[in-house]
Amino acid sequence: MIAAVSRPPVDWFSISPSLILLIAAGACLMVAVLVPQAARRATAAATTAAGFVGAFVAAVLLYDRTPIGISVYEDTVRRDRFFALAAIILALVGLVAVLVSYTEHRHGHVAEYYALLATAAAGMMFLTQANSLLTLFLGLEWFSISLYILCAIDYRRERSLEAGLKYLIVGGFGSAVLLFGSALVYGATGKLTFDGIAEAVTAGGLSGDALLLTGLAMIIVGLGFKASAAPFHMWTPDVYEGAPTSVTAFMAAATKVAALLLTFRILVTAFPQEDDLWTVALAVIAVCSLVLGNFAALVQKNLKRLLAYSSISNAGFMLIAVSANSALGGRALLYYLIPYAAASIGAFAVIAARERELGHDVTVDDLAGMGWERPLLGASMWTFMLSFAGLPPTGGFLGKFYVFSAAYDRGWLWLVIVGVLATAVSLYYYLNVIRALYLRPSAELQFAAGGQPPRDSLLQVGTAACVVVVVGSFFAVQPLIDLATKAVASL
């Protein structure tokens, strides 16, 4: 009698954003086989875009219908607003990534590219709702493997292969450390779910246990690799530079969202008893990232490398928010991620446009005069740089303000001072980009061969949308903070 076998209740809705993207990815793979070459790119892009829109709608519904967070699937997966908000951000980032990718020149594997984009985003969404060490590792590997292939997808180009390989090896190392750490934590507590670990630590008086702490440290290191925080950042500049620019755009924005939000979730829900240790550890990592990211960025010529180091320093700022270990810190992190993700993907989109126009890698000098020749892209790049540098009127400014407030609220004035000094250093290279865009002498203007920009209205729409988010998040900050407040409360 089949009816007699009790099945666990299945809440399909709770993982619907990931599922929708997986279906879109599957459809893309079908497109690769069934649709003729001529229509393949458009069909695959449209399918993926539809998948992201579907995931966005599902995430919005989830946010709306999950006032109180619950654990599903034997407590291995969380359904809460924290995850829903993360999925909303990731779906929008993915959608812009599709727009940015569309005109990228690529021999073959077009549909596969979109399929991998969708699976990567699905994996990230799944990661942000992980509530157990196993689902955590599953989500992490799921999106990482998709990204390894994406980085190397232009396999005829040596740099792309190199990027993929580097990411694979270093990322694999990071995953192995994380897995080892998970095993140690399981060994110490006998639990896999996050709340189970916290309970076991309380019940067994395990706080300060050497096995547990070693495991925790290794988990932080593993996540630090994914978030590209110093000193676990070594892969970042090479991979960002070598990977196809549209992939870098997606990776820079989305990986940060997923990795940092998961870091916040696991530390706050699974290790609340050890917070005197991990907050300090994260603060130290944050300071390393700020120092290293900013000083290394000062000497970069290649724009993608420059932004790679900038992403390391931004990881530092966001880790300050995590290390504050408070509701304010959670809000700060969630809010910071919104303009950061938009500025990040937008900036790489502008680089992609310039790359397609010039036909080679873009250095800072290659931007000379671009602000005057290509007003929309130039002004967008300007806005993104202001946001990274934390100047008004951009969301980046309020993000930094919130992060510093969270650090001060915790009583870490020294961290605020470090952040402020790091911001002062970072201005030099961000303003260098603006200087190239607008201030160089007109003799240096680099007019592209045809005089006319390549027609790429989808990329421009995507960039403009990013500008709207970056500037809009400055003015409409209260609604976003309300969303973030509810999200953090649902953890």
Place this chain on the structure above:
Amino acid sequence: MTSHGWITTTMIMLPLIGALVLWVVPMPRVWVAPAALLVSLFEVGFWIEALVRYDFDRGGLQEWNHATWLKDLGVSYSVGFYQGFSVWLVGLTSIVMAASIAYGAWMGRDRPRAYYGLMLFLTGAIVGVFTAQDLLLFYVFWEAMLIPLYVLIGAWGGPGRLNATIKFVIYTMVGSLLMLAAVIVYGLQAGTFSMISGGTNASDWIFLGFAAAFVVKAPLFPFHGWLPDAYRESPAEVSAVLSGVISKAAAFGFLRICFSLFPAGVQDFRTPILVLAAIGLIYGSLLAFRAPDIRGVIAYSSLAQLGLIMLGLFATNSLGINGAVLQMVNHGLISAVLFMLAGAVERRAATGRFESLGGMAKGRPALATVLMATGIIALAVPGSGAFAGEFAILAGVFQQGWLYAVVGAVAIVLAAMYVLRMISAILHARKGPAVHDAALDLRPAELAILVPLVAILLFLSAWPASITERVTPGRNISNPVGYTTATAESQPK
């Protein structure tokens, strides 16, 4: 408390929206400058309306607009005119900006949509600085001034502009980021970022954070490393704004924020700041006397004058402060006129260096008259507005120590020396190689810009009390710390 009054928000938003329209809406090139000028003249009109509405006898905060911005941290959009000095400084801003935009239109700047858009954006940001009643909002406007200035100097400036912009931005940003840290610490301790209800804070460190931003922007000796390059390489009208208006934003910051929120810090650091101001006054005057070009003289005299203004402010009595506010307006107008005249001379002679200039008075009566009149006011001849301001400052600072007053008096003599040296080098010395007979006198358009500014200066010379009696309500406030209590009662209900 409810909001009332629309004029403050209008004065901030009108130029900002004007800037956006110029950037986004396509229009023929020739319309751009007139459109920007029209907006800036409306701005002046709104200021006159605000001047009429402001009740100087009541003082305090008036024309107040308020809206919550960040609820959880207590940040709000809160703007209004606080005390008479904020009205006068907004007036200075709107008038100098209108003149600068008109001057830019006369000179004809490349890429007009970007240029005039940035000028309007700058106007809105400066008005925001002078009217913000919330510290974070103040910081936002403070930074918003920097971005247009960076591009205005960097894209339209002289040959050395790239280095000038880097110095300018690094100096000012280090100062303002320290202010941001201070804003955060103050706001989280007080539970609100409002300047009205936040109350005082006795921490010296917070005071120093704010002071860092203000002494760099003013600039006060020895934080003036960015000044000569920025003033020399900017377009003339941008130099006029920098020296005429932006430097006053720093002095305003001390007056509005430090005096009312950090009285303890002001007390503790009064002597160091007075000493630095006195050094800057003498040092700037000497450098101005040695400067080889027109802009160098005006730039260093600006350093000196800001030192004088700081002497007046940190006299911390009503005499010194009233004199300082009058001197802010005077110096704002004087340096704006002088920089525009420098631009006019440079346009005719293709150089601003004294060795190539000279003898320009002959056949150019309008140039000679305007330069002479402004110069005479600048060197504080008795009867001029600048004399009234400087006299009040010296009388005020005398109460803090007679030596400061002596230094100030010496500096007035030095001012006469460098101004007269500049005037004679341009107008009267032997005709220089760069001065051609064909070089025209000031054109009617230039006169239309400069004469109104000189007329205001003459008006202030005739009736300096129009400002000094309308800085703060009541004439006998000897301790500006009392401003806080005085305004707590006059808060709009």
